[in-house]
Amino acid sequence: MQGVHIMFEKLTNPEERGQVGIGTLIVFIAMVLVAAIAAGVLISTAGQLQAQGEATGEDSQSQVSDTVTVVHSVGETDSNNTVTQLNLTVMRSPGASAIQLEEATIHYTSSSTSDTLVSSASGGTAPHFSVSNPVLTESGEESVITIDLTQTEFSGTATLEEGEEAELNIIDQSGATTVFVAQPPDGITADDNYVPV
Template identity: 45%
Template sequence: MQRLRLSTEGTGEDRGQVGIGTLIVFIAMVLVAAIAAGVLINTAGFLQSSAQATGEQSSDSTTNRVQVVGVTGDYFTDNSEVGVVNVTVKRAPGAGNVDLDKTTIQWIGPSGSYYQLASGGAEGDPDGRFVVSTVQDNDDSQPVLNDVEDRFKISLDLGSTKDLNRGDPFGEPLPEGETATLRITSPSGGMTTEEVVVPKTLSGESAVTL
């Protein structure tokens, strides 16, 4: 007689094998989800940090700048030209500390465009160097504007042949009736633009407001 073989289909043994396979797939899905979540969290943190840094830099470049209090000219040449321009500055409203030794100045005038660095500041090869002197400084912080009451004077020597101890000269003296533009850029990138206008006559004057 032929023996009949009992079928194991649908028994507990098959169900156990199916359960193990499902568990393996489930664990794999959990691991993939955990890895993906970690990547997303790291990416979100990096983007947040980058956005915060960019925001701070943008804020600094618009607020951390100087404000021009006044501009004068003196040391007139024999041809009635302004030989030295003095720019009195203070910290702009809402600005943090501004180090004038790390500040750059661009002069755009009739004789061309020139870049200057502070005489005691960063190394480089500028067209000239300006000198910073104290007008008002209660805590002896010069050349750093660290208080709203600080007032410092920036002196620019416009190609004078005299030994004025006003920094390294650049360009040429500014004639009567001429104009020039000053762009003062703080270390954080905040820019202040000032127009300089020489009076039509300098006769009889020792210094003038520009």
């Protein structure tokens, strides 16, 4: 056929055909290796992200559920009808893990002072609180948190007059926060050694 050009050269040498096949095979193997390495990196990264996500979820859950509940609260008064000591009976909230009260901190804020209290077992010069039971492990188990409001370590006057409010943020070892507001009632008399707060 005249006027028709052959666009592809016919390979007549078998060695040239073999070289083309080997080159294709090498490229294919390289692509498989790259894909395998990329898949390994993706799987590893996915595993790390999953582990981080689970850890973050557990921490978030602890911060929400590992709180204490104040079931009873009283204040001890002095001859000036001023509350000088708080006694808070606390227990684990439903679904909470074991709570280490000696590792907790309490932010105490009133109209005259704002301080962070630590457990008396930890020592130091900060205002402190004491507990009757350092670890709440069982459901229904209670502990009494006692705060002496006359401590000289307070930055201001921590004692409470009639009707005066103080906010306590009880933060346990997981970061979970329980907010409690103490407020002595009006009409404290000299006969009142203890008043509800």
